[in-house]
Amino acid sequence: MKWAIVALALVVVANGVALLSVRRERAAPATLATIDVCAGDLIGGSASDEPPALRLVVAPESLSMPAGLDAPGLRALGFTESVIAAVGWTPDSTFRWPRPRPAWVRLRQRRDSLAQLAVVEVAPRRALLTPDSASIVVRGLVGMRSRWSGPAPTPTGDHDHAALSRVAARGVIDPTVVELIPAQLHLDRLQIATLRAALAGTVGCAQKRQAVIANGANGGIWVEAVR
């Protein structure tokens, strides 16, 4: 009987610790940021087998390098000097792709029609990212990828096609946020019902609603409200 009691206690304590820490975190959110939500950002709900959630969609290409992904920032994340020195260069046969490193990531929503999130800052510790009400902070993994590098766009936004033929495009080593943790935020049944009803029949970001994302003092993140 004592084994069963200890096993029961383990389950109760594990759940209790998780619930108490969440409750304490949610009692006093550190920041509240409002973001636009499109129909394509929603997952699950109603008859779906997937749990209802709001996807954190990060823009695939950042036009500017996020703060914290320069050489000192990469060093602070634990990347080796040989990897840092190779950033911006085409990898040769001796280059060994490093494993991703955990980091804290500040995301800010772009003001374009897609309303995707852009990574604006990366840091090894959350305390290094000062809270503000225009961005959200989540965990993430920073890794190296091969980015296609060609001639830069002209000031008008067009590509110089003559330059494209003169300079062969090549893949260069580029630090980037490869994963957000969590990659989606849970929505309760009322939140998903509200958003689904408001965005029903829309495609992409033709219509938008708003979600208030809360960041807790200890790194927690949740959807506080939708409207």
Add this chain to the structure above:
Amino acid sequence: MPSADQQRASAIIAFREELARLEAAGVIALDLATRDRIRAHHDAALARLAAAGDVDLSAAAARLSTGMRVATLLGTIALSAAYGLFVSSHWGALALVPQLALVTLPSLLLIALTHVAAARERSGYVASLLATVAAIAFAINLGTLAQLFNLPDSRTALLAVGALAMLLAYGYGLTLPLVVGIGGIGGWLWTLGAIPLHLWWRDGFGVIEPLLLVGLVTLTAPAWLPGPAKFAGWYRGLGATALVVGLLAVENYGRLSAFTTVNPHAIEIAYKLIGAVVLTALVVWGIRRDDRLVVQIGSAGAVLYLFMRLVDWFWDLVPRWLFFLLVGAFALAVLLTLRRLRRVQVEAR
């Protein structure tokens, strides 16, 4: 892996069969009183073993037991899948409190049912099934809590699930939860390798050295970890498997090593040498301990290792037909060597 009780029962049954053959061939003729004394002693021993647990007293019963083990495994997988799918399909329609109840109560209920089943059904099959599903339900519980509150995934869940499975395995002498427990705690230990490398815990699974250490610890666990005798084979089998799989992986993919800053080719060469020594040592250790499972796993690993070396050395050098001829000749050489070793062992006995 037969338990100590099963081995004793099998020895008694084998003794009876051999005695009958000897008597039929006229080699011995026991007097009636002696034979009755032996028979009564063995009958009492078999009755005691049968009452104490799940012991097969005939070949037919053993076949049925195998079927029961398969059914236990299938039932565990099916029940766990049913519960996981039920949770995911009803999740979105529930408020917070029913959501919490849906993920928390099943593991509590299954633990209580394990206790009842272990007391009522001595074979342990039902208890084993319930305990394993309880551990898996607990894993679903922690996973859905993390999803519900956007908590980052964590290695601690592996430890918690492994600990629960171990509690039920040791508390009620159940082997299937033991496997889950070794997997959970072993997985947790494996991911600890990510800490000094500044990696996210999940990426720890991509580093092989901690797996080799976990394999070594698991292999030797029966020597320092008290528990039912029937658990020892599972520890040694899983430990040997972790060692073999880890070595075969890292000797072919040097980038799986923790020492990725070193030339991967040099790492692969080093692990090829280490692999040759460790796999040989594993087979020798298994033979000395008379542990059939460790010998089988070590031999399978050694054969795979040698086949990979043949590919490394000859695939590009010789025509394909000659390569496979060499492999065939090599297999024949291994066969003859093992046959000679077996003959030496038989003669020594």
